[in-house]
Amino acid sequence: MLQISKAMKNFPEVEYSFNASNGKLFILGHVMTEIDHQEMVYTLHSLPFVQSIENNVIIDELVWENTNALLVKTAAWRGVNLTSLIPGHFILRGYVQKLDEAIKLSEYINLNFPYLDKLDNQVVVENTLEANIQSILAEKQFESVTFQLANGELILSGRVGSNMQKEFNDTITILKKVKGIRLIKNFVVFTAPTNQTIDITSKYKVTGSSKYGKVNQYIVINGKILSKGDTLNGMTITHIDQNTIFLEKDGIKYKINYNQQ
Numbered sequence: 486m487l488q489i490s491k492a493m494k495n496f497p498e499v500e501y502s503f504n505a506s507n508g509k510l511f512i513l514g515h516v517m518t519e520i521d522h523q524e525m526v527y528t529l530h531s532l533p534f535v536q537s538i539e540n541n542v543i544i545d546e547l548v549w550e551n552t553n554a555l556l557v558k559t560a561a562w563r564g565v566n567l568t569s570l571i572p573g574h575f576i577l578r579g580y581v582q583k584l585d586e587a588i589k590l591s592e593y594i595n596l597n598f599p600y601l602d603k604l605d606n607q608v609v610v611e612n613t614l615e616a617n618i619q620s621i622l623a624e625k626q627f628e629s630v631t632f633q634l635a636n637g638e639l640i641l642s643g644r645v646g647s648n649m650q651k652e653f654n655d656t657i658t659i660l661k662k663v664k665g666i667r668l669i670k671n672f673v674v675f676t677a678p679t680n681q682t683i684d685i686t687s688k689y690k691v692t693g694s695s696k697y698g699k700v701n702q703y704i705v706i707n708g709k710i711l712s713k714g715d716t717l718n719g720m721t722i723t724h725i726d727q728n729t730i731f732l733e734k735d736g737i738k739y740k741i742n743y744n745q746q
Contacts, residue, residue, distance in 0.1 A: 552567045
C-alpha cells in the first residue's frame with residue numbers, strides 16, 4: 486500500500502508484507518540503530534489500518550555491541566571492532582599483530598557471526614604491513630628512514646638528503662595508498678648533501694674480504710658479512726674498493742679504510 490511505502494521510505498533495508506484481511510503487517514530486514522527501530526515501529530503503528538506487526542527486523546547497533554563485547558575478551562583482538570556504514574552491511578575493521586591471530590579471528594567470526602554474507606572483513610595484519618612499508622622504503626633507497634606503526638598510524642623519522650626530497654615525497658604518496666595505513670606523520674628532516682667524506686675507520690674492524698677477479702664482493706666488518714647495498718648502523722655501503730669501503734647516510738658520505746693482504 487502507498488501509505489506503508491511512504492512510512493518505510495527512510496528504511497530501505499527493511500522489506501514488508503501486509504495482509505489487508507486481518508490488518509497484519511510483516512517486516513523483515515535491518516535498521517542501523519535502536520532509535521531508527523523505534524521511529525519505524527511508531528510510524529507503522531500510527532497507520533489506522535495496521536492492527537498488528539510481526540517484527541523480524543535486526544538492529545545492527547545491537548549486533549555490533551554484542552560482537553565487540555566478545556572480541557575485547559581476547560587481548561590480541563582488542564584493536565578490532567565491528568561497525569556498519571549502511572544497514573545490513575557489516576564491516577570488521579582494525580589491526581592484529583600477527584597472521585596467526587588474523588586466522589584465529591577469521592575462524593571465530595565464521596563460527597559465531599550469523600550474517601557472514603553481509604560481512605566485509607578488512608582486518609589488517611601489522612607484521613605484514615610493516616614488512617610492506619620496509620620493502621617500499623628499501624626499494625626507494627630510503628633505508629635510513631625509520632618508522633613506527635600503531636593502529637594504522639605511520640610515523641616516519643630520520644634524515645634524507647635534500648637532493649632526494651622529490652623522490653621522498655613521491656614515496657610518501659605511495660605509502661598513503663597502502664591498505665591499512667590510515668594516517669602518516671612525517672618527521673623526516675632534509676639535510677644538504679656534502680662532498681666531504683668522513684673517516685670512521687677507527688670505529689670499525691675489517692677482518693676479511695672476498696673478491697671476484699679484482700673486484701671486492703663481500704667484506705667482514707665487526708664480524709658481519711656485508712656487500713654493496715647492505716647497511717651498517719644505518720649507513721648504506723655504496724662501493725667496496727681494494728682498500729676502502731664507502732658508505733652513505735642522509736646525504737653524508739663515510740669511509741672505512743682497511744688493508745687485507
